[in-house]
Amino acid sequence: MYSEKTVLTGIKPTGTPHLGNMVGAVKPVIELSSQAKRAYVFIADLHALNAVRDSKAINRNTYEIAATFLALGLDTTKAALFRQSDIPEVYALSTLLMNVTGKGLMNRSHAYKAVVDRNTEKGDDPDAGVNMGLFTYPTLMAADILLYNADVVPVGQDQKQHVEFARDISGSFNHIYNKQILSMPEPVIQETANAIPGLDGRKMSKSYDNYIPIFAEPGQLKKSVMRIVTDSKLPNEPKDPDTSTIFQLYQNFATADQIAFMRSSFVKGKMGYGDAKNLLLEAITVYLEKPRETYETLLAQPEKLDEILAQGAAMARISAKRTLEKVTKAMLGRSPSY
Missing domain, CATH: 3.40.50.620 (HUPs)
Incomplete structure (x- = not known):
């Protein structure tokens, strides 16, 4: 094309x-x-x-x-x-x-x-x-x-x-x-x-101060992910993955099977937001592991x-x-x- x-x-x-x-x-x-x-x-x-x-x-x-x-x-x-x-x-x-x-x-x-x-x-x-x-x-x-x-x-x-x-x-x-x-x-x-989406659900933007740097240090990355705003639903309550900032971000870093698992768990009320944030953190970390090495080498x-x-x-x-x-x-x- x-x-x-x-x-x-x-x-x-x-x-x-x-x-x-x-x-x-x-x-x-x-x-x-x-x-x-x-x-x-x-x-x-x-x-x-x-x-x-x-x-x-x-x-x-x-x-x-x-x-x-x-x-x-x-x-x-x-x-x-x-x-x-x-x-x-x-x-x-x-x-x-x-x-x-x-x-x-x-x-x-x-x-x-x-x-x-x-x-x-x-x-x-x-x-x-x-x-x-x-x-x-x-x-x-x-x-x-x-x-x-x-x-x-x-x-x-x-x-x-x-x-x-x-x-x-x-x-x-x-x-x-x-x-x-x-x-x-x-x-x-x-x-x-x-x-x-950014941490507050609005479009991720520097002007909103709701963004996660691509190559944030591990501690900063964890802190940012844990700051993602969620509703008050309990872990055993069904959740709409399509309105969840966590899930929308997760889709860009996880495998197809992982994405399907989180979607199903949300819909069936089998996953809380805390566990979902940990999965998101892990997916971002794994996805960017090798690029991070290259990035840090180049900046040096x-x-x-x-x-x-x-x-x-x-x-x-x-x-x-x-x-x-x-x-x-x-x-x-x-x-x-x-």
């Missing part, structure tokens, strides 16, 4: 990757990249700048994300893994695209509108706290996508707008310059990205991660340079001199 497609995805280094990220984004991207003609996986450190002011945190989180993808099986012979900021062409293309992007389009950005709505509710200036990094975020995102002629962009439902904006900007550029230079990417909605060798990221950037720049040359020639009548 994707053998002739270019797949692209990015993840912001704004925190330690959690189990929701793994199930909803990392694993699906790794699977897609193995099927695609070519794949680009970038760590969106430039996108983090409009909110994160701690450069050490961005760098640390970048290493964590890179190590996570590699530990979970990303094949860097098939997918370019790189830092967004290591691609100078993305800065240039973003600036060029701003000249074919309407302000009205940026006004409709979900992230920008959310800030404006909060400010309005409080009676503040609508643009209080809004920097141009936030306002022009969709233009930079479009540059990320269009620079590599991406055909497919796997996203959660809440990120679909970014791909739609990239299509709008691409269409505007191609129309103005009467050339089919930029691609028309398609979003692939990752339904699981919105289905992974930042120079190795730098080398892998640099190699990925070199691969990505081959396509990036070609696209920027075409865009620059169309807009300025000449090729870039660098």
Whole structure:
């Protein structure tokens, strides 16, 4: 299905990757990249700048994300893994695209509108706290996508707008310059990205502080699992597995037989939440045992991660340079001199 497609995805280094990220984004991207003609996986450190002011945190989180993808099986012979900021062409293309992007389009950005709505509710200036990094975020995102002629962009439902904006900007550029230079990417909605519950039953998210880091230390992992919110049903009372956060998480780490056993035990009232949490803890531990070893080894060798990221950037720049040359020639009548 994707053998002739270019797949692209990015993840912001704004925190330690959690189990929701793994199930909803990392694993699906790794699977897609193995099927695609070519794949680009970038760590969106430039996108983090409009909110994160701690450069050490961005760098640390970048290493964590890179190590996570590699530990979970990303094949860097098939997918370019790189830092967004290591691609100078993305800065240039973003600036060029701003000249074919309407302000009205940026006004409709979900992230920008959310800030404006909060400010309005409080009676503040609508643009209080809004920097141009936030306002022009969709233009930079479009540059990320269009620079590599991406055909497919796997996203959660809440990120679909970014791909739609990239299509709008691409269409505007191609129309103005009467050339089919930029691609028309398609979003692939990752339904699981919105289905992974956190400790409190809501979507697992850093903003809710209800997440479990993928490679949490054993003590931290146990503490997190035991904090999962449950109802007051007794061990011998029937329970609905499909509304249980424990069971929903368990399905992503246990074997088919183990999943069937927990479901049956819940339905028949033969398992309490305490026992179920212990089974979940064991399943996560076993599932991530080998990836954890790889992850910890990589984090202990930042120079190795730098080398892998640099190699990925070199691969990505081959396509990036070609696209920027075409865009620059169309807009300025000449090729870039660098």
